[in-house]
Amino acid sequence: MLGPTMIFGAANPVDHVLPHALHAEPLFRIPVGGEGTDIPLLGIRDGHYSFYFTNHMMMTAVAGVLTILVFWWLARKLRPAAHGDLVPERRGRFTQLFETMAVFVRDEVARPNLGHLTDKYIPYIWTIFFFILFANLMGLLPIGYILQLVTGDVHFSHWGGTATSNLALNIVLAIASFIAIVVIGVRESGIGPFLGHFNPVGWTHTGADRFIMIPIGAMLFVLEWMGLIIKCTVLAMRLFGTMMAGHLVIAAFVMLIFSAASVSDVLGYGTGVAVVLGGTLLMLLELFICLLQAFIFTFLTVLFISSGAVHEHEHEPHEAMSDESQMDVDKLTHPASLATPPA
Template sequence: MAGEEGKIDPMHQFEIQPIFDGGFEIAGQTINFTNSALWMILTFITLWIFMLGGMKREIIPGRWQVMVESMSNFVTNMLTSNVGEAGRKYVPYVFSLFMFILFANILGMLPIGVIGLHPFTVTSHIAITGILAVLSFSIVLIVGFWKHGLHFFSLFVPHGTPLPMVPFIAVIEFISFMIRPFSLGLRLFVAMTAGHVLLKVLGGFVINSTNAGAGYGALVGIPSFMLMVGISALELLVAVIQAYVFALLTSLYINDAENLH
């Protein structure tokens, strides 16, 4: 709850705030340890524990090992089906990308607000999703020019394009190519932000209607709470789908760099 009493600010949950007072300065800029940094570290620790527990290499794998191997095989199959055998060398990067986004999305939905803590979804900030998108796009550019040289520019002229149309098609394809990192980062950012805003608004309905009286609580609060439960389940699905979409599009972009399709 932020601002006036009884007023719910749905955007307050996205504010980046320092955890500790003080900090240090670099080039005139104050550097603080923030809630965003804290939840990225928690995401890394949780992911590390998940991977560590599933890498025992037992002859008869347990459930944990099966989960980790299933995730790894899922990403491997996605890359080989979209890129070919050359895609196997990108498995460590795409797997790390997929798992980080997945865990960050899910951790940001933990219902720990009931004990006074406030989860923070790092993928609801364009600065984070944008960096991930630029990193993937940079790999595509490096691989494309390293493997194909200037022939990489043929990507902007689809095979069979009539000669008079080449200048127009090349410009359109180039613009479409350059927009990729923006759309990649924006898609994840918007999906996670919209869901959390909606949950916060519905939570405000529940709290304020209950405070207003039993009648309002029954009329507004109960339906809002039931809707929150359904949307929370949907948000878990969105968290998984968005991690998959980000990894899938990265695989498709890598395919362009590898095979110039």
């Protein structure tokens, strides 16, 4: 009735955001519990855990490899020439786009919070930002449906997808942030001062008040650690919920076409035109959300790291460029303007 568009519909609008196995038989099985133990959320059925390579695992690997390859290529493009200066002609628009994003994350997100520690830990911050960004953006590409159109095999329809709409991946990212917060905090502040952040009332009380303040400090210590764990958990839940919700809204819009087509062909085609126009706007909004969620995850991670590793008086204000540094920037951005010295 609606021709090739039917392959983009599904009986369940949630179906395309769930993980799907890319092969029929499990790669391996592990006995878990007794006969009849079923925990579908953990992949346990009839007392066995079955491991499948899913589309979300595939897109996680694709996002990781793509991040490495893109920045390996950019590093070659930005490699200084023999005389030590960057060659402006080698900095194309694609290179400048990623350079601008990297500089923004460093100067506007990391440096105001980490201060003098920025250059030390910026590789990790860049890694999580661009990995999440690539994973989000790859989810906007209908890879599976394109393969299905080309091959005619319906089994390809679930290839692709948004890796960050899988809670398991986001939990791993949150655990990585938690480890970074603790390790960097201990490394920069020392284990004593770092643990002191979790007990603002302190442990060294004497006199009668120690019977009140030490129990209060112990409770605060537990609550602060729980707060840090909850903060990292919220990082995962926010990314998971936002990325899944966006795709569900688009899927619900597409389902309107088939609901209208069940009434009449004319209504189906009319609804299809409206959905295509509205879906285009939603996809543009999704593109913005992909950038926003990568920024939010990175910003909050930096904020949590700085709370344990950087004291308030250690934040460094932005320093004005020296005349020599400003001239170097001018040479890169406007080389022709410096060709003739001013009169």
